[in-house]
Amino acid sequence: AQSVAQPEDQVNVAEGNPLTVKCTYSVSGNPYLFWYVQYPNRGLQFLLKYITGDNLVKGSYGFEAEFNKSQTSFHLKKPSALVSDSALYFCAVRDSHSLGGGADGLTFGKGTHLIIQP
Amino acid sequence: DTEVTQTPKHLVMGMTNKKSLKCEQHMGHRAMYWYKQKAKKPPELMFVYSYEKLSINESVPSRFSPECPNSSLLNLHLHALQPEDSALYLCASSQDSFPDNEQFFGPGTRLTVL
Numbered sequence: 001a002q003s004v005a006q007p008e009d010q011v012n013v014a015e016g017n018p019l020t021v022k023c024t025y026s027v028s029g030n031p032y033l034f035w036y037v038q039y040p041n042r043g044l045q046f047l048l049k050y051i052t053g054d055n056l057v058k059g060s061y062g063f064e065a066e067f068n069k070s071q072t073s074f075h076l077k078k079p080s081a082l083v084s085d086s087a088l089y090f091c092a093v094r095d096s097h098s099l100g101g102g103a104d105g106l107t108f109g110k111g112t113h114l115i116i117q118p
Numbered sequence: 119d120t121e122v123t124q125t126p127k128h129l130v131m132g133m134t135n136k137k138s139l140k141c142e143q144h145m146g147h148r149a150m151y152w153y154k155q156k157a158k159k160p161p162e163l164m165f166v167y168s169y170e171k172l173s174i175n176e177s178v179p180s181r182f183s184p185e186c187p188n189s190s191l192l193n194l195h196l197h198a199l200q201p202e203d204s205a206l207y208l209c210a211s212s213q214d215s216f217p218d219n220e221q222f223f224g225p226g227t228r229l230t231v232l
Contacts, residue, residue: 032218034220041228042225044223045223094218105163105176
């Protein structure tokens with residue numbers, strides 16, 4: 001089974017400061033990890049993913065995430081926050097054992113509200 | 119075209135109605151998904167189609183009936199829904215259903231069951 005934990009319901013950051021949104025995961029095989037962002041009354045937008053290779057992954061809108069296998073974490077980061085970054089952020093995982101149409105789909109964390117204050 | 123489109127944007131229906139949600143993508147993706155999202159909750163997977171065949175059905179009640187007429191279209195037929203089925207229904211697609219592929223989401227259909 002696969003699971004994702006986002007320990008913070010809400011993160012508040014001042015504009016221009018660095019931000020971190022936390023995510024930890026649990027899988028039986030190797031993890032495929034994703035970050036999505038959702039603006040109010042909208043669908044989810046893909047930000048970035050980790051499949052293999054370099055632990056630091058760069059994505060859309062200046063976001064990046066660091067994969068840490070020993071801590072089973074995949075925290076989302078941005079060096080300088082913008083007010084427009086305010087949204088709901090979801091971490092998601094799929095297990096490498098989910099081979100094309102297998103039993104496990106994409107599992108999401110509960111989401112973290114990111115609020116950037118001007 | 120890198121969009122997933124969904125119609126209608128909003129739907130209000132009674133418990134005895136029959137309605138359908140539609141989803142379309144023209145990215146050549148061979149996997150398509152339906153998710154249900156309640157307010158302030160993460161999306162929950164309902165169905166997965168891979169190469170136009172239903173591959174995952176997450177124990178969804180039979181009042182929800184998916185259909186994949188071709189590789190670009192995905193429908194969700196609704197019948198005899200309950201008020202607790204009110205939610206945002208999201209469609210997504212990916213290159214195929216292998217786990218390393220990111221999914222592209224549509225804007226969703228906001229469903230209200232009276």
